Amino acid sequence: MAVTRTFNFANDDSQEKKATDSEMRWYVVHTYSTYENKVKDALEKKMQNSELGKTLVKVVVPSVEDHDVKTGQTTVRKAFPGYIVVKMKYTKETWYAIRNAPGVTGFVGPDPMNPTPLTPKEVRALNLDDDEITDEIFIDAFKIGDRISVTSGPLAGYLGTVEAVLPEKKCIKATVSMFGRNISAELEYIQVEKADE
Secondary structure (H helix, E strand, O other): OOEEEEEEEOOOHHHOOOOOOOOEEEEEEEEOOOOHHHHHHHHHHHHHHOHHHHOEEEEEOEEEEEEEOOOOOEEEEEOOOOEEEEEEEOOHHHHHHHHOOOOEEEEOOOOOOOOOOOOHHHHHHOOOOOHHHHHHHHHHHOOOOOEEEEOOOOOOOOEEEEEEEEOOOOEEEEEEEEOOEEEEEEEEHHHEEEOOO
16 A cells, blocks of 8 residues: 655644744644644634734644545644644743643753754754745755755665755755666755765
8 A cells, every 4th residue: 555645734824924033943842632733723812812923923733644545535644643833932921821821731852941942954854944944054055066865755865966956946956876877856955965075
């Protein structure tokens, strides 16, 4: 049985406000299992009805779409049951408001009073689409002629050379050497890394 998976972060783009502060970061919040959407709704209401909307700009419940190729059915399930992801500026007030929301058990990290933000690599892996991170990191990360190693997807394990960087598509065009032949492929940023020289 062939199953393909696509990450889908059940969020509404209209809920995201433009963050003007460079201190906005992504954090993982632990919730009671099956309470993820209830917590999301409660936090969004707090964002609309209070000053919390200035420091908390987005709440996401990661989900996965499973496509069964054989039957053609699509099912949606939570990617990380018991967790939500929030984009916020860390302040005592924001921490308190989120920590004391119904269904929340705490932030993920070694110190519950001082949560650890996700790294840019983790943000990319979760497909949270932080345009500022994509632009800052990837436009400068790959240049034409760079040697790359494919880390995921059907070409995983093969080496290649960057032909073009396509920031609008969040991918690169590369020539990958496979079975003694050069194959041209478009690869997403998270599928490749610079090869060791």
